[in-house]
Amino acid sequence: MLEPIRTWIRPAGNRRLAERVGTMLSNIGIRLNGDRPQDIQVHDPRFYRRVLAEGSVGLGESYMDGWWDCQALDDLICALLSADLDHQVRSHFDAWDYLKARLINLQKGRRSYRVGEHHYDLGNDFYRRMLDRRMVYSCGYWDSDHPAEIEATPEGLNRAQERKLDLCARKLYLQPGMRVLDIGCGWGGTAAYLAEQYGVEVTGITISRAQAEWAEAHCKDLPVTIRLEDYRDTARHLAGKFDRIVSIGMFEHVGFKNYQTYMDAARRLLTPDGLFLLHTIAGNRRQVRTDPWIARYIFPNSMAPYIGNLGDAMAGRFIAEDWQNIGPHYDPTLRAWHRNVNSHAEALSKRNSQFNERFFRMWRYYLLSCAGAFRARRNQVWQIVLSPNGYPGAYRRPDDP
Known part of the structure; x- marks a missing residue:
């Protein structure tokens, strides 16, 4: 009945x-x-x-x-x-x-390595097909003088990433022989570019074993050292060793409970007259955790900082010399990555059973939903130039390339 x-x-x-x-x-x-x-x-x-x-x-x-x-x-x-x-x-x-993020330091100790094991260790072959030729996994900097169709070509993505790296280098006023620390070096694309184009010595740190192995192999003929370690460990034994620090797309994994610790570490690693460029995704609201779906499937224990979070963490540690928002450039970057994944989906699925239909639906949702978030201006990308004691004279942002 x-x-x-x-x-x-x-x-x-x-x-x-x-x-x-x-x-x-x-x-x-x-x-x-x-x-x-x-x-x-x-x-x-x-x-x-x-x-x-x-x-x-x-x-x-x-x-x-x-x-x-x-x-x-x-x-x-x-x-x-x-x-x-x-x-x-x-x-x-x-x-x-929300409760878990409030009660637990999700980015401390072995937890800080979880995002590397879950996301970045997915496979170098996968990321090689998705990213540009330098395997830079962060927002590109697109040339607005070119038509939109350039986004659809591999060379368009290559150019956007190199423009971004060059913008970072010029903001740091790099000189040959300078010692540079790359916090969150990924597959070594930034380190290699700075060493090749600006003649600097680079130490890159990452918490992903797969990234470290790739970076070591592809930077072996350059003045680049790759270390598999957390930034807190680096600060303990390399204090005051670096003229410049660059950190691109890593701060999203630091967590609000560790922002002051991170800034303390960067300050300790930098020489008194050095410069630090922080490139990070950011949100428009104060928060303590990321979107629940993103946390579960893409970036465990991640969160995008709010401007107030960074201000509190910088207080008494750094002077903000320059602050630029390049967030709208992430929309075309994500769409270019999505096109690359789509074009290689069949080949990837034949090589690894992990890359099945559900995986590609997950990845499509990740890349295109993030593109939509940046288009809606829900997310931003900040490039912040910091100095411990103030840049001599007035800091001037270099002109765009």
Whole structure:
């Protein structure tokens, strides 16, 4: 007797949930099962309950599971974030992640290595196909004088990353023979570029074994030393050894409980007249953890700092000489990475069973949702030039290349 009742109730409940989700989306110009690229195509009616109950995690996981699709995923996410819908739909994951981040130092000790093991050790072959020729895994700096089509070419991405590296080098006023520390050196692309183009000696540190092995092999003929270690360990035995420090795309893994520790370490490593360039993704609100889906599947224990977080951490340690936002350049960078992954998906799946359909759906959601977030200006990218005691005279930002 109960089964017919359940059968009748379930479709009725799904209809109500679908109407609720449909109303929320129609208010921002998105249609359920519409015919435009930004519209959502629902394949499984369980999608509605899941996204309302689980928020960000439910939206991302149901996409990974194939419950819905969207031709222009980046446009969809841009619309959702521009309307602040993510803050209107909350789940139990939000409360748990907030409490965990508040009570536990998620980026201390062995936990600091987790993101390297989970994300950056995914495989050098995978990242070689996704990134530019120097394997720089951070926001490029695109030449606005070129047409948008340049983004779709490998040379366009190569040029954008080298423009970014050159911008960083010129902001640091590098001179031959200077000793440079690269905190979070990745696959050594920045270290190699600075050594080749500016004649400096570079020490790069990373918490990813796969990155360290690649960087050592590709920098072996350059004045570059690669160390597999945490920045806190580096500060203990190399204090005062560096004329310049550069850190690109690493600060997102430091965590708000360690911001002052990080700035103390950088200050200890730098000479009194040195310069430090910090390049980091940033948010518009004070927070203690990242998006729950990103934390679960992409960057464990990560978070983007707010301007107030950095101000508190710098206080009494550094003088901010220059502060530039290049956040809009991350949108085309992420779309270029997505095109590269798509073009190599078949070859990658043949080489490694880990790269299956669900993996590529996860990766597509990651890259295009982040592109949408930067397009909505929810996220920023700051390049901050810091000095311990003030740059002699007035610091002047170099002109763009």
